[in-house]
Amino acid sequence: MYLLGIDVGTSSVKVALVAAGDQRIIATAQYPEKEADIISVKPGWAEQDPNDWWYCVQQAILKITSRYKEEAANVKAIGIAYQMHGLVVVDQHQKTLRNSIIWCDSRAVELGEDAFEQIGKDKCLASLLNSPGNFTASKLAWVKQHEPEIYSLIDKAMLPGDFIAMKLTGAVTTTVSALSEAILWDFQKQQLADEVLAHYQLDLKHIPELQPLFSVHGELTKDVATLLGLSTGIPVTYKAGDQLNNALSLNVMRPGEVAATAGTSGVIYGVSDQLKADSQSRVNTFAHVNYSENKSYTGVLLCINGVGSMYRWAKQQWAPQLSYQQLNQLSQTSPIGSKGLKVLPFGNGAERMLTNKYTGAQMLNISLNTHTNADVFRAVQEGIAFAFRYGLDIMRSNGLDPSIIRAGLANLFLSEVFAQTFVDVTATPVELFDNDGSVGAALGAGIGAGIYKNEQEAFENLKPIKTIEPRNSRDYEPVYQEWKNILTNKLNEFN
Missing domain, CATH: 3.30.420.40 (ATPase, nucleotide binding domain)
Incomplete structure (x- = not known):
C-alpha cells in the first residue's frame, strides 16, 4: 500500500511515492529541473500560470509511475501541499481566466490596508487574526476592481492546491485552513468572514465547498488516472499550504513546537493554542492542519x-x-x-x-x-x-x-x-531532518484516508539527522x- 504526495512550489513541483506501512520513501521526482519563472510585468507584481503547475505535476508523477508501475497501481491516497495565498480563478468549465496572482505579489496591499481601516483594526485582529493585507481575498478584490470583465466570468476562486485537486478529480473544495490563509475565515463566529466579503462586495458563490482538511476532496478521474499511470478513483484526502505542510512533515503539531524553512521564501512557523494576533499584523495566524472548533490549534507564521x-x-x-x-x-x-x-x-x-x-x-x-x-x-x-x-x-x-x-x-x-x-x-x-514537503503531503494523505490513526503514528519513524x-x-x-x-x-x- 502506497501514498502519493504532491508539493506545488514556486520554483518547481515535487512528488513523492511513500510506503504507507513504514513511511519509507520509494521514489521522489521534481519538475522542472531548473527553477520556474515568476512573471512580473510591473514592480511588486508576481504571477504564474496555473496550467504550468498542472503540466509540472503531470511530468513529475510520470517520472515515478513510469518506473514504479506495480507500486503506482497500489496508491491508496493522494495529498497536496501548495504555495500559499495565491489566487486562481476559473470559469464554469473549470478553465483558468488569468494567471495566478501568487503569494509575493504586492498589488493588493493598499486594498488590504483600506479594508483593515474600514472593517476596523480591532475587529480584524480579533476575528480574522490578521489584517486583510495582500492575501487572497484582497487579490480577488483587486481583480474585481481592475479586471471586471474577468471577474464577471468567475465561477470559483481558489488557492493553488485547490486548483491541482480540481484538475485531478474535477471537484472543487476548500478547508477552514485555506479560508483562513485567504483571510476569509472568522475565528470568533466559526464561519466565513462575512465582513470581508461584504467590504469587498465579493460573491459568495465563488467560494468552493467547505470540507475538513483531512477528508476526501474528490477522486481521481478515469482520464487523468490513465494519463498519469494511476488507478481510477484514488481519493485526494489532504490539502494544505506549504508552510502548514512543512510543519506537519516535521511533526510540529502541538502548541510551542516550531518549524522553519528557507526555500524561495523564508518561514518560521509555530503552533499555538491561543487565538491571538500581532497588533501590527507583522506575523500572521492561520488555522493549523489539526485546527478544529474544539481544539483551536493555530499556526503563527513569519514570512x-x-x-x-x-x-x-x-x-x-x-x-x-x-x-x-x-x-x-x-x-x-x-x-x-x-x-x-x-x-x-x-x-x-x-x-x-x-x-x-x-x-x-x-x-x-x-x-x-x-x-x-x-x-x-x-x-x-x-x-x-x-x-x-x-x-x-x-x-x-x-x-x-x-x-x-x-x-x-x-x-x-x-x-x-x-x-x-x-x-x-x-x-x-x-x-x-531528512524530510520533504511532498513526503509530508503523502503522509498527510495517509492520515486523511484513515490509514494512520493519528499524526503520531504517521511520523513514528521521524528522527533528526x-x-x-x-x-x-x-x-x-x-x-x-x-x-x-x-x-x-x-x-x-x-x-
Whole structure:
C-alpha cells in the first residue's frame, strides 16, 4: 500500500511515492529541473500560470509511475501541499481566466490596508487574526476592481492546491485552513468572514465547498488516472499550504513546537493554542492542519519573501558557473560579519513583517579594495539569517519563544554557513531532518484516508539527522545590531 504526495512550489513541483506501512520513501521526482519563472510585468507584481503547475505535476508523477508501475497501481491516497495565498480563478468549465496572482505579489496591499481601516483594526485582529493585507481575498478584490470583465466570468476562486485537486478529480473544495490563509475565515463566529466579503462586495458563490482538511476532496478521474499511470478513483484526502505542510512533515503539531524553512521564501512557523494576533499584523495566524472548533490549534507564521530568491539572484550576478554547494564552500572562507558587508534581503515584494513596506534588496558598505565573492555570498546568507532573527523577535514579543526549531535539510539549510549563522544569531538550536514537503503531503494523505490513526503514528519513524547548537552568538550579536540599525533607518525613511 502506497501514498502519493504532491508539493506545488514556486520554483518547481515535487512528488513523492511513500510506503504507507513504514513511511519509507520509494521514489521522489521534481519538475522542472531548473527553477520556474515568476512573471512580473510591473514592480511588486508576481504571477504564474496555473496550467504550468498542472503540466509540472503531470511530468513529475510520470517520472515515478513510469518506473514504479506495480507500486503506482497500489496508491491508496493522494495529498497536496501548495504555495500559499495565491489566487486562481476559473470559469464554469473549470478553465483558468488569468494567471495566478501568487503569494509575493504586492498589488493588493493598499486594498488590504483600506479594508483593515474600514472593517476596523480591532475587529480584524480579533476575528480574522490578521489584517486583510495582500492575501487572497484582497487579490480577488483587486481583480474585481481592475479586471471586471474577468471577474464577471468567475465561477470559483481558489488557492493553488485547490486548483491541482480540481484538475485531478474535477471537484472543487476548500478547508477552514485555506479560508483562513485567504483571510476569509472568522475565528470568533466559526464561519466565513462575512465582513470581508461584504467590504469587498465579493460573491459568495465563488467560494468552493467547505470540507475538513483531512477528508476526501474528490477522486481521481478515469482520464487523468490513465494519463498519469494511476488507478481510477484514488481519493485526494489532504490539502494544505506549504508552510502548514512543512510543519506537519516535521511533526510540529502541538502548541510551542516550531518549524522553519528557507526555500524561495523564508518561514518560521509555530503552533499555538491561543487565538491571538500581532497588533501590527507583522506575523500572521492561520488555522493549523489539526485546527478544529474544539481544539483551536493555530499556526503563527513569519514570512520573509526574498530568501532563496535573494541567494539565487546573487549567484546569477556573481558566480553563475558555480553550483550552490560550491557557493556554500566559498562563503566559508569569509569571516563572521563578511568584513563589514551588509545585505538587506527584501527585494521580492512588500514584506509583512516590515508592515507591508518594500525596501528593495540592498548591499551596503561595499569596499572595492576589500570585498570578494566569498564576502558577497556570506553577507547574503548572514543578511537572510538576520532577517529571520528580526522576525523571530517579533514572534517572541507575541509569546512564542522556541527552545528548539525543526527544519528540513534542504535549500539554504544545506549551507553550513547559513545554518550555523541562523542558530547563532537566534541563539536557538536547530534539529535537521531528512524530510520533504511532498513526503509530508503523502503522509498527510495517509492520515486523511484513515490509514494512520493519528499524526503520531504517521511520523513514528521521524528522527533528526543532526542538531546544530549555538557557537558564535556572542560574536554575532553586535554584527546583528549593526544590521538592525541599518534596517531601522531605512524603515524610518517611509515615515
